[in-house]
Amino acid sequence: MQRGVLYLVREEAMYILEMLIARHRDIIEQETHLSHLIGSAKNEKSLREGIGKIKAFFDEAVMEHINFEEKILFPALKRAVPDGRVRIVYELETEHEPIKAKVMAFRAQTEGLYQAISVEKQKAIIGLCKDVLSLAVPHSRRENEIIPPLIKAFFKAEDYQRVEEQYYQFIRQKPA
Ligand SMILES: [Fe+2]
Numbered sequence: 001m002q003r004g005v006l007y008l009v010r011e012e013a014m015y016i017l018e019m020l021i022a023r024h025r026d027i028i029e030q031e032t033h034l035s036h037l038i039g040s041a042k043n044e045k046s047l048r049e050g051i052g053k054i055k056a057f058f059d060e061a062v063m064e065h066i067n068f069e070e071k072i073l074f075p076a077l078k079r080a081v082p083d084g085r086v087r088i089v090y091e092l093e094t095e096h097e098p099i100k101a102k103v104m105a106f107r108a109q110t111e112g113l114y115q116a117i118s119v120e121k122q123k124a125i126i127g128l129c130k131d132v133l134s135l136a137v138p139h140s141r142r143e144n145e146i147i148p149p150l151i152k153a154f155f156k157a158e159d160y161q162r163v164e165e166q167y168y169q170f171i172r173q174k175p176a
Pocket residue numbers: 065066069092096139143
């Protein structure tokens with residue numbers, strides 16, 4: 001019976017790993033598309049058209065990734081990974097700070113864009129978009145290399161289970 005339960009937990013654990021890798025892959029794969037979108041936003045009209053997609057990507061992919069890791073995954077890794085190896089988890093968490101700051105600055109610049117967007121503001125928005133991508137993409141690549149091996153090496157059945165449960169709570173609480 002116990003073996004059956006553990007087997008099930010392992011199966012679910014694979015889902016967590018796959019989900020994590022898929023989230024990072026989303027960010028990495030969207031880079032070309034978004035870079036193109038940002039690159040083609042050469043005037044106010046094209047910038048306005050592109051902003052919605054870029055904003056959705058920042059909210060749904062980048063910030064959701066950060067929230068999930070900071071609220072659920074990193075605390076679980078800090079509990080499970082031994083002292084000698086845990087420093088990298090703190091380093092990855094620190095990499096989130098400049099990404100969050102740039103996304104917040106992007107949100108502030110693009111909030112309620114009902115009036116004409118000055119050329120200066122257009123440049124600032126495009127610059128922030130480029131900054132977010134240039135930080136979030138290498139960060140996601142790094143995490144995809146570092147986190148799955150740590151999970152595989154140090155997570156016990158109860159760690160998988162806890163992350164799994166918290167993940168479902170997390171997606172249920174997501175604002176509509
Ligand atoms: Fe991250």
